[in-house]
Amino acid sequence: MLLKVENLSLYYGPKRVLKDVSFSLEEGEILCIVGESGSGKSSILYSIARLLPKGARVEGSIRFKGMNLLNLSERELRRIRGKEISFVFQEPSLYLDPLFKIGSQIEEAYRAHMGKNGARQKAYEVLRKVGIQDVDRVYNSYPHQLSGGLKQRVCIAIASVCEPSLILADEPTTALDVTLQSSILSLFRRTKEEGRSVLLVTHDFGVVAEIADRVLVLKEGQVVEEGDVYSIFENPKHEYTKRLLLSL
Numbered sequence: 001m002l003l004k005v006e007n008l009s010l011y012y013g014p015k016r017v018l019k020d021v022s023f024s025l026e027e028g029e030i031l032c033i034v035g036e037s038g039s040g041k042s043s044i045l046y047s048i049a050r051l052l053p054k055g056a057r058v059e060g061s062i063r064f065k066g067m068n069l070l071n072l073s074e075r076e077l078r079r080i081r082g083k084e085i086s087f088v089f090q091e092p093s094l095y096l097d098p099l100f101k102i103g104s105q106i107e108e109a110y111r112a113h114m115g116k117n118g119a120r121q122k123a124y125e126v127l128r129k130v131g132i133q134d135v136d137r138v139y140n141s142y143p144h145q146l147s148g149g150l151k152q153r154v155c156i157a158i159a160s161v162c163e164p165s166l167i168l169a170d171e172p173t174t175a176l177d178v179t180l181q182s183s184i185l186s187l188f189r190r191t192k193e194e195g196r197s198v199l200l201v202t203h204d205f206g207v208v209a210e211i212a213d214r215v216l217v218l219k220e221g222q223v224v225e226e227g228d229v230y231s232i233f234e235n236p237k238h239e240y241t242k243r244l245l246l247s248l
């Protein structure tokens with residue numbers, strides 16, 4: 001078991017955004033979290049990465065490789081973020097630094113945890129791995145010179161450069177047009193084949209159908225249904241899940 005979340009609750013002031021959320025994730029598994037807007041999907045990812053705003057209060061436990069992430073200091077967290085657990089966001093432009101070339105951003109992510117040696121070689125390697133053909137050009141480009149799809153590939157390259165065991169992805173294809181979506185999703189599948197686990201948030205059952213092994217259905221901060229992708233599609237138990245499926 002790579003990740004075990006137990007009775008996770010999240011409060012913003014008096015408002016309870018997550019209610020006793022429990023689930024687990026095996027190595028090499030892709031779990032999709034689905035639910036309507038505002039159901040708390042992103043909040044689960046941010047709780048795991050401990051990237052919550054000031055004033056947020058978390059209860060429960062989040063065990064990752066035996067450590068409770070909720071008990072770690074900021075220093076310990078910095079050692080884990082980017083190396084053991086990495087993040088892919090919805091909007092790659094907000095994540096990439098406009099002032100630095102792609103190559104140096106990948107190398108920076110590598111050096112932060114893995115030391116100076118081999119950064120350049122590794123940057124080229126991950127760019128190739130995410131399916132980029134003209135690696136030299138992309139390596140030497142600034143973010144604004146790349147299309148949205150390429151930028152998201154770069155973000156996945158950055159997220160995997162330190163070979164983390166867990167990738168948290170928040171609506172990673174929502175900002176892209178449909179034709180690009182599956183090519184980006186297939187990168188997560190490749191990540192899985194390398195033994196990494198992916199926790200992917202989406203409101204889109206099309207995405208779920210394409211890559212999930214298991215699905216967690218969230219409604220108003222609570223898990224209403226959990227199961228493997230086939231049973232969720234073929235035999236949804238909860239009315240809410242059926243409604244979400246109908247909107248597909």
Ligand SMILES: Nc1ncnc2c1ncn2[C@@H]1O[C@H](COP(=O)(O)OP(=O)(O)OP(=O)(O)O)[C@@H](O)[C@H]1O
Pocket residue numbers: 012017035036037038039040041042043044053203
């Ligand atoms: N910083 C914050 N302060 C107060 N409430 C917040 C904050 N961030 C999120 N919330 C609330 O928490 C709830 C869950 O939000 P969250 O973004 O996790 O949902 P989501 O399912 O990911 O939605 P979406 O698909 O729209 O991103 C919402 O009611 C939201 O308004």
